[in-house]
Amino acid sequence: MTTIKDVAQKAGVTVTTVSRILNNRGYISDATRQKVHAVMEELNYQPNEIARSLYRRKSNLIGLIIPTVAHPFFSELSSYIEYYAYEAGYKILLCNSHLDKVKEKEYLDMLKRNKVDGIIMGSHTLEVDDYINPKLPIVTFDRCISNDIPYISSDNFQGGKLATSLLIERGCKKIAHISGNLNLSLLANKRYEAFIAEVNNRNVEHVTVQTEINVFDSKQYEKLIHRLFEEHPDIDGVFSSSDNMAANVIKVCYRLNKNIPADVKIIGYDDTMVASLLVPQLTTIRQPIEEMGRLAIELIIKQINQEEVEKKNILPVKLIERETT
Amino acid sequence: MTTIKDVAQKAGVTVTTVSRILNNRGYISDATRQKVHAVMEELNYQPNEIARSLYRRKSNLIGLIIPTVAHPFFSELSSYIEYYAYEAGYKILLCNSHLDKVKEKEYLDMLKRNKVDGIIMGSHTLEVDDYINPKLPIVTFDRCISNDIPYISSDNFQGGKLATSLLIERGCKKIAHISGNLNLSLLANKRYEAFIAEVNNRNVEHVTVQTEINVFDSKQYEKLIHRLFEEHPDIDGVFSSSDNMAANVIKVCYRLNKNIPADVKIIGYDDTMVASLLVPQLTTIRQPIEEMGRLAIELIIKQINQEEVEKKNILPVKLIERETT
DNA sequence: TCGCATATGTTAACCGGTTGACATATAGGC
DNA sequence: GCCTATATGTCAACCGGTTAACATATGCGA
Numbered sequence: 237m238t239t240i241k242d243v244a245q246k247a248g249v250t251v252t253t254v255s256r257i258l259n260n261r262g263y264i265s266d267a268t269r270q271k272v273h274a275v276m277e278e279l280n281y282q283p284n285e286i287a288r289s290l291y292r293r294k295s296n297l298i299g300l301i302i303p304t305v306a307h308p309f310f311s312e313l314s315s316y317i318e319y320y321a322y323e324a325g326y327k328i329l330l331c332n333s334h335l336d337k338v339k340e341k342e343y344l345d346m347l348k349r350n351k352v353d354g355i356i357m358g359s360h361t362l363e364v365d366d367y368i369n370p371k372l373p374i375v376t377f378d379r380c381i382s383n384d385i386p387y388i389s390s391d392n393f394q395g396g397k398l399a400t401s402l403l404i405e406r407g408c409k410k411i412a413h414i415s416g417n418l419n420l421s422l423l424a425n426k427r428y429e430a431f432i433a434e435v436n437n438r439n440v441e442h443v444t445v446q447t448e449i450n451v452f453d454s455k456q457y458e459k460l461i462h463r464l465f466e467e468h469p470d471i472d473g474v475f476s477s478s479d480n481m482a483a484n485v486i487k488v489c490y491r492l493n494k495n496i497p498a499d500v501k502i503i504g505y506d507d508t509m510v511a512s513l514l515v516p517q518l519t520t521i522r523q524p525i526e527e528m529g530r531l532a533i534e535l536i537i538k539q540i541n542q543e544e545v546e547k548k549n550i551l552p553v554k555l556i557e558r559e560t561t
Numbered sequence: 562m563t564t565i566k567d568v569a570q571k572a573g574v575t576v577t578t579v580s581r582i583l584n585n586r587g588y589i590s591d592a593t594r595q596k597v598h599a600v601m602e603e604l605n606y607q608p609n610e611i612a613r614s615l616y617r618r619k620s621n622l623i624g625l626i627i628p629t630v631a632h633p634f635f636s637e638l639s640s641y642i643e644y645y646a647y648e649a650g651y652k653i654l655l656c657n658s659h660l661d662k663v664k665e666k667e668y669l670d671m672l673k674r675n676k677v678d679g680i681i682m683g684s685h686t687l688e689v690d691d692y693i694n695p696k697l698p699i700v701t702f703d704r705c706i707s708n709d710i711p712y713i714s715s716d717n718f719q720g721g722k723l724a725t726s727l728l729i730e731r732g733c734k735k736i737a738h739i740s741g742n743l744n745l746s747l748l749a750n751k752r753y754e755a756f757i758a759e760v761n762n763r764n765v766e767h768v769t770v771q772t773e774i775n776v777f778d779s780k781q782y783e784k785l786i787h788r789l790f791e792e793h794p795d796i797d798g799v800f801s802s803s804d805n806m807a808a809n810v811i812k813v814c815y816r817l818n819k820n821i822p823a824d825v826k827i828i829g830y831d832d833t834m835v836a837s838l839l840v841p842q843l844t845t846i847r848q849p850i851e852e853m854g855r856l857a858i859e860l861i862i863k864q865i866n867q868e869e870v871e872k873k874n875i876l877p878v879k880l881i882e883r884e885t886t
Numbered sequence: 887t888c889g890c891a892t893a894t895g896t897t898a899a900c901c902g903g904t905t906g907a908c909a910t911a912t913a914g915g916c
Numbered sequence: 917g918c919c920t921a922t923a924t925g926t927c928a929a930c931c932g933g934t935t936a937a938c939a940t941a942t943g944c945g946a
Contacts, residue, residue: 240903251902252904252927259904262922262924263921263923265923282673283674283902283903284676284903286902287903288902288903290930290931290932291904291931293562305639306834308636311632314631315629318655318656327655327671328654328655329653330625330639349607350652487838490841509633513808513835514838514839515815515840562932564933575895580933580934583933584935587892588891588893588894589892589893589894590893590894593894608933611931613932615901615931615932616932617901617934887946890944891942891944893942895938895941896937896938897937897938898935900934901934905930907928910923910926911923911925912921912924
């Protein structure tokens, strides 16, 4: 491994000079600068970022904890997060918790041991939240942990309301809502609240089913939806809390020879790529995924720079009406 | 920040003793061990992994360079890679090159500066490959760079053959192949070779279209496919080099009132989640994504441990026949 | 009582780069 | 000829752990 000493020696200068060149400090003549750069090129020298991190007490690492990057929503979000992190000179440590409490805690500890400069939390299975070091910049997605920790979320209540009222306006008489785990205190559950509020307000028959995120087991989802339609054959509208789940609903309807949107109207959530890949194309509530990713990095970096940040960041959602309603 | 010194002082021992406890070396009495652990607990001490990495010259980091984690194939692959890396005590640095030459090179340099223990390359836009430090463990996906660098790939030729011959057996008279960029020297292009071989062998009319990966622009894909059917209205079979692209084909067929599979038979590639989420469910060639991810980590770790590894790792593919053929 | 296993301390070097304090030297302007 | 900006060197401490070498002390079995 070539070190700064090798470079200094070969260039006939001291490590101080090389360091000055690397960090643009003090006076350096053009001749020396060029000479040193040539040697660095020749030796293929790359300054050891670990050593730098140690001294500077800054790793330029951001930890990202999500349920799983295999889920379209998180995969798209991660891609934006990584993009904006890189733009700002940060690197992303990827952690898939699989919504496993133990793993989530282990990842948190691991990230702290590795002295990440900040953590983006998109997985929330832990109840006790005081384990979080208050000095470490954190941003959470979709959950308000405490008043100190900034969170990013889209307007879930509005999303739930838009979705539900669209179905009602389109004439649905009995609407099913397929939600995530309502026991986790996630802001996404406001979609459920809005659903209930809207449906009660308009006096529409309704039913709710809870599910867990498990992208790799769509069979299980199908069964669940099948049972739902068996128990409630008169369902004519489904508001699904994710596009993936909505895709499964479409699949089951197709099997049951229910026409979409004539017999059953379906609306998804997120507006991930799958929504527009499906046939019929899925009506859905668009979360501003890119903006959410960009903002997460912005909030982390502001915290790193000791700037004040807005704690509550609710971004607008948008109804994207396609072919399933 | 609490350091090992703080722990030592508070516990009334020396840093050497604390270090011995942390690393399980030398003789330590139960009493001391418990005492020190209690203090670590109390001070919420986490050893600084950056300092450890520096001394040990081992970061336990693995760099992952892929086109984009937003693409279902890479998102699923990444999720497995991260899983098996974590199992083995490694962390993943995520890099999305977006198939941009400059970015890919910058990421490579960045990973070297950060002293990752190994690199998994799933993005290959660079022609000059000698920039790769031969001492740094590398595994590539889908590309044979040199005889020294182990690569993982599924049996693309076999996959292309299976797909093409299925379409022919199902009676297709004119088959379109939608491939990736054939100018990049990717092993995935063997699918194209197999397609051509098979179609010539059986004397079937055919046409090929090249595309670039750009998950976020499915509109553009639609146009492309639309044009394809306009220019060749008699196409009755499509072999698409990814499930996502196949989904777009389904969509266009639906618009053009072509019945699937009666008028047009479609086969995809990868068997990502979307394949079974679609209606009709997509016939496809399954790549063993989990095994590919697991193997990537295994090969990296073996190289880190100076063990010999198989250079050529071609995993079997499998035809998954569903509803589009 | 000797010897050895056990238990802990002392000291200092090391990983690779950064930085502050201070010294030294040259060249150009006034 | 003095002052100052420019250019580089010397030296050592520091970031937070790890480790080798050696010292010291205790307790127990033979």
